[in-house]
Amino acid sequence: MTSTSRKTITLQRVSFLRGPNIWTYRPVMEAWLDLGTLEEQPSHLIPGFTDRLLALLPDLAEHHCGVGEKGGFLQRLREGTWAGHVLEHCVIELLNLAGMPTGFGQTRSTSHTGVYRMVFRARNEQVGRVALAQGHALITAALNDEPFEVDAAVEAIRAAIDDCYLGPSTAAIVGAATDRRIPHIRLNDGNLVQLGYGARQRRIWTAETDLTGAIAESIAGDKDLTKTLLTAVGVPVPEGQVVARPQDAWEAAEDIGLPVVVKPSDANHGRGVSLDLNTREEVEAAWHIADAEGSEVIVERYILGDEHRLLVVGGQVVAASRGESLWVTGDGHSSIAQLIDSQLNTDPRRGEAEEFPLETIHLDREPVIRHTLERQGLTGDSVPAAGKAVLIQRNGNLAIDCTDEVHPEVAAAVTLAARVVGLDIAGIDLVTTDVSKPFSQTRGAIVEVNAGPGLLMHLKPAEGQPRPVGQAIVEHLFPGSEDDVHAGRIPIVGIAGSRGCATIARAVAWLVHLSGRHTALACSQGLWAGNRRIGNPGRQPWDAAHRLLMNREAQAAVFENPASLILDDGLPYDRCTVGVVTDFDGHVDLAHHDVRQPEHLYKVLRTQIDVVLGDGVGVLNANDARVLELAELCDGEVLLYAQVDAGVPEAVTAHLQAGGRAVLLRQGRVVLAHGSGEQPGVQLQRLLGRWGRPQDAELGEALLAAVATAWAFGISPELIGAGLETFELQAA
Structure with missing residues (x-):
């Protein structure tokens, strides 16, 4: 096949929209595609294409599409659909195969023949770009009847996921x-x-x-100090000593009484912990193993029973797991190392990645297991007789859920231990023969308190019921009703449009500041944290605006959101308290986004109204009929503003008759109307005159919008009037 006849899709440009955008509330990858000659060749006109594609990705036959049911996409392929749409589904399927399921994607034509905009849900930009590149390579191979390694493509996406995603x-x-x-x-x-x-x-x-306090974390990291504090409040712990040499370990073991445990003082995940030691040789060998793992070595009384991990969150036990011993059974010809691989590592619960509840066992990196074998007179190369059971690991493998079995007295001791150390979230390790009975009956004890415990054993137990530990932690951090839409949120005002938006943003931020809130502001005139100007948006206005939400002092935030920001990046926040749209005039500089007339801005600017919270307010310019069309999209209240010297718009009259609110500019004075009632506001004409701009209609409209926005925010009319008197028109 010559290069001139080879079918391909050209990726013109690719963007990651990080916030709410014209497609969806969530981050997406947007690609502009040029189909070239494929514009004249939908799928049913390319011989063998559909069959080759399904051979590579069989599950495409299950995809929904415009027909709204499984197999819908296959129907579209058979009847004829364009290559951009096919690429969308290829990328989605590759993401599904890589373990990052998504079902959202869209492909839309533009005003340029053969050029399409294709989007798909992407939680991370790097993963999205890799998935797009692999999907593009796959469809190119299918179009041209060339080989393609799907497994390699999926692995490339998985590698990107592993690099980028949270644990x-x-x-x-x-x-x-x-x-x-x-x-x-x-x-x-x-x-x-x-x-x-x-x-x-x-x-x-x-x-x-x-x-989580630094002092508490340090205490938890010092096992000997932790035991001292727990002993002081009567929490049962095994008596023990810190030892500096192997011979000291044996002397301590004799003092404590055999059997004993030897472990590092900063033991983590059971590393370096040797259990049930009964001889001097065993104790001294265990000292060397523990010494290699931590700075100090502890010898303590061995507690009979199984190891348990109880998760304490905010003073409550929310999950518990029990460990199990690991054994292999000889077959007369396989070595212990081979038996471990065939009988233990084949367990689908085991793996190297974090998502597996159990780890793969490698003898070369498990000195405790090697020591356990040595105590039985064995090594990894030993071949046990057929039917002979060999102990591999005495404890650990905390993968059996036992949350519902925990005795109240055990739970009380565990939560007390977390409080004594000072941890709000703690993993408490204890040993007992039966967690459903009090320690007084089992002689059980708490052996360790851990800061920052892993949650996987509770999320994906090898046996038993998964526990909603993430939910418990979120409830601890954000107490209150699950229906509280303001949990973790500060009031946010977003202003979209092109006329006077920076002035509106600055005036609103000033009024919010006067109402007693430390206010962050991002607009084209600069960035502010409270009254401090901290910089300019620069070439990355989304990043600059988004960073303001990281400011712990910010009790409210105000953002100017031009259409270009929404198209390039999306909004810098997910939801807002007040959303404002001023006009549809900003299309002139947006041709590269295929926005060529005011009507094209509808999908762009609606984004600002789409994200208004249910108890928030959408503020709309009632002098612009196109802006008024957005009212039906607002989940919250709608507040209108208008200049009414030429007469009150019918939409405003109807809105007020229905009990709504509106801010009107009548003969130079602002009037705040609610239903049939009116309240006089600021004398706007006088303000404009004081600033030497009495005929500046655009400035007057901007200040009218600022009054409406401040009223929507909940600021009193009196404070709005007084605040505008002190507002500095020019940015400092």
Whole structure:
């Protein structure tokens, strides 16, 4: 096949829309596609294309499409659909195969023949770009009857997911926050995440929170100090000693009484912990294993029973897991290492990635397991007789849910331990023969208190019921009703349009500030944190605006959102308290987005009204009939503003008769109307004269919109009037 006859789609440009946009509330990847000659060749006119495509991605036959049922996309392929639409479904299917399921995608034509805009749901830009590249390569191969390795494409996407996505514990908390409609911001490439905005935010790092004190974390990291504090309040712990040498370990073991446990003082995930030691040789060998893992070594009394991990969140036990011993059974010809691979590592619950509840066992990196084998006179190369059971790991593998079995007295001891150490979230390790009985009956004890515990064992137990631990942590951080739409949120005002929006934003921010809230502001004239100007938006206005929501001092925020920002990046927040649309005049500079006339701005500017909260307010310019059409899209109240010297628009009259609110400019004075009542407001003409701009109609309209927005925000008419008297028209 010559290069001139080869069929291909040209990717003209690719953008990641990070906030609410013209397509959806959620982040998407948007690609502009040039089909070239494929514009004249829908799928049914390309010989063998559909069959080749289904051979590569069989599950495409299950995709829904315009017909609204399974198999809809296959029907479209058979009847004829364009290559951009096919690429959309290829990308979605590859994401599904890679474990990042998505069902959202759209492909729309533009005013240029053969050029389309294609979008698909993308939680992360890097993953989205990899998925698009692999989907593009796949459809190109199918179009040209060329080979393509689907498994390699899926693996490439999985690798991008592994590089970019949150760990399972953090993801569970973020997912629970999302279910509560609490927004989040990822603060680094790891697991540091902000839940909520501004002054209402909380921060998490895996299962640690900004309520977790540094002193408490340090105490938890010092096992000997932890035991001292727990002993002081009567919580049962195994007696033990810190030892510096192997011979000291044996002397301590004799003092404590055999059997004993030897472990590092900062043991993590059971690393370096040796159990049920009864001889000097065993104790001294265990000292060397523990010493290699931590700074100090502890010898303590061995507690008979199974290891348990109880998760305490905000003073309550919310989940519990029990460990199990691991054994293999000889077959007379396989080595222990081979038996581990065939009998244990084949368990589908085991794997290297974080999403597996159990780890793959590798003898070369498990000194405790090697020591356990040595105590039985075995090594990894030993071949046990057929039917002989060999102990591989005495404890650990905390993967059996036992939450409903925990005795109230055990739960009380565990929550007390978390309080004594000072942790709001803690993983408490204890050993007991029966967690459903009090420690006094089982001689059980708490052996460790952990800050920042992993959650995977509770989210994906190998046996038993998964527990909603992410939800418990979110409820701890944001107490209150699940229906509270303001959890983690500060009031946000968004202003979209092109006429005087920077002035509106600055005036509203000033009035909100005067009402007693520390206010963040992002507009084309600059960035403010309270009364401090902290910079200009620069070439990345979305990033600059979004960063203001990280400010812990911000009790409210005001954003100017030109149409170009919505088209390039989306809105810098997910929902707002007040959304304002001023006009449809900003289409002139948006031809590269295929926006060529005012009517094309409807889908763009509606985004600002779409995100108004149910108890929020949409503020609309009633002098523009196109803006008024957005009223039906608002989930909250609609407040209109209009200049009425030429007569009150019919829509405003009807709105007031229905009990609505409107702000009117009549003969130079602002009037605040609610139903049949009116309240005089600021003398706007006098203000314009004081600023030396008595005939500036655009400035007057901007200040009218600012009054309407401030009233929608909940600021009193008296404060609005006094505040505008002190407003500085020029940015400082």
